[in-house]
Every structure is written in structure tokens, then in C-alpha cells.
Amino acid sequence: MQKIDKDEYQKRLDRITEIFAGMVNHADELSRHRCPYKNRFDQCTAQFGCRNKLKPRAPGELPLCASDDKLDYRNAWETERS
């Protein structure tokens, strides 16, 4: 089996951490106005209920998100499964 040099591996981990840290910072900024469960198709990926959930565009698809991305969405979250 091939072997990996520890220092070389650590360089890769450092690069991964750099990429992920940028993502986490952006996610934090974005979440102030856009629900983090809303995907690029404006669909809801959350398992819980939310007042902003709308019917999916087609059967079998994810529900749509009605949020206008301007308000703090967290008040709309419920505790029950959707």
C-alpha cells in the first residue's frame, strides 16, 4: 500500500480548512437574511415545519420556500416534523 508523508498531508488539510473556513464565514453572513435550508432552486431542504413552506412545483420534489430573503427566517421555524 502506498504511504503518505505526514507533512504533505497536513498541507492538504490546511488547504481544506482554508476553503471550508471561507464557506463557514459566508454561510454565517448569508444566514442573516436567507434561510440556510433554502437551496439554489428556492426549495426547502428542512425536515421541520415552517410557515414559508409551499407546495412543490411537481410531485416528488422538495417544497418551495416563500421567504423573500429579507427577514430573519428563524421566527418561522417550528419544532414539529413537516
Add this chain to the structure above:
Amino acid sequence: MAAISDIGNEFIRQEIEEYIERPEERARTIATFAKARPEMQIIAAALIDGDNETVDRLTREALAAGIEALEVMDYGLIAGMGIVGIKFRQNFIFVPEVLACARAMKAGMAHIEPILSASGIDPLGKVIMGTVKGDLHDIGKNLCIMMLRGAGFEVIDLGVDTAPDRFIEAVEEHRAPLMGMSALLTTTMPNMGKTIEAFIDADLRDEIKIMVGGAPVTQEFADDMGADGYGKDALACVELAKSLLGVRAR
């Protein structure tokens, strides 16, 4: 200087042309992929697409064919994740897509882990992570898990709505020295305290470090509950995990 036409994979070329606008990022990305063999470009493309099954299969095949693990990381997994980071920063994709790509990266790294182990490179530590009982929110937890794995930790994800018994069971099964609990609702935060009490009742409290986090959680609340640490975000989570386990830089 490498040109975009030097990149054989059409999907990768399109990703660069459509999403990478900053000249220095564009040049760096083109230079990376121009050096990448076709198999690596396909892995990167699958990762960008969040296709964890394809990344899993292709990484396994690449390593079996004798391609070096670091090459797979550099030109497949990390190169792909670099484009994901750029697209996310520019709001072409969002958190659900990022987490799908992170899952794809994990699928690829799973095949590299035995090589790491054979090389004497152990995980920084083992961490059990879960959202507490009654709470179905998981994005914050998932971002923490992404960061922890990226930093070299082995993470066991218990998911959401995790009862105290399940945390205990996982800690015992995996012999994990560290556990993280997430709660996003003030109504479920008390379950963090109940879980800690369960560890006390089971005579396991001294064997586990417990960190907590989530939007409504504060340092004061963590202290009152008897947690060992509080992380305000995913970046803090990693530093806290290292601190609690006494991990030094490699």
C-alpha cells in the same frame, strides 16, 4: 501559462468560464486543472455536482489503479472543492449544495483513510456529534462536522432528535473522548443539560468532554449546564475540539 483549452473536461471548463471571475483565481484554477489527469478532472466534476456515489467509485478506482492519494486530493477532491467555495461565495449555490459537496468529499476521503492509517497518520481525535432530542435542525451541526473532518477529526454523526441514551451508546461504542451537541431552539436547549445529567447518572461524565453550540446557546448557558466548552460557530468548534483534546498541530 496554462490556457482553459488545456483542460480536457468540458464541465470543468464551463464551471471556470461561468463562475470564476477574479483573474487570479481563474488563472490558479486553470493552472491546477491543466495539470490534472482526466480521471482527476472527472472526480472534481462529480464533487462539484454533489455526486457522492460517483466520487466514491472513481476515487476507489483511481487509488486501485495506483494513482497517489495526494494526487487524488490535490487534483480531484480539493480542486473540486475550491470551485465549490468560489460558487458559494458568489451565491450561485447555497448551504444545501455546499453540504452535498462536502458529503461527496467525505466519500472520496473514506478511501484515502486506510492509506493514512497505514502511513501512521491517525485522526486528531474521535468526536460524536448530534442535535439534541426534540430538535430537527442540523445545518449548524453539519457545518461543524464539515470543519472537523476537514481539520482531520473522525466524526460520528448521530443526526437530529438525538436522545441522551443514544449519545451515551455512541460514546461507548466508538470510545469517543469528545462529544458535541447542537440545539437551535430555546425549547430544546434544556435537553443538553438532560443529556449531561444522563452521562453523570451513567458514571461516564469524567470520561467524556462535552461541547455545545447553536444559535440560542451562550457561554453562560453552557457553563450552567456543566458543558466543558461552547463554540459560537463552526470555526470555534474546531479550535474548541483541539483544545479539549489537547491536540497540537502535527
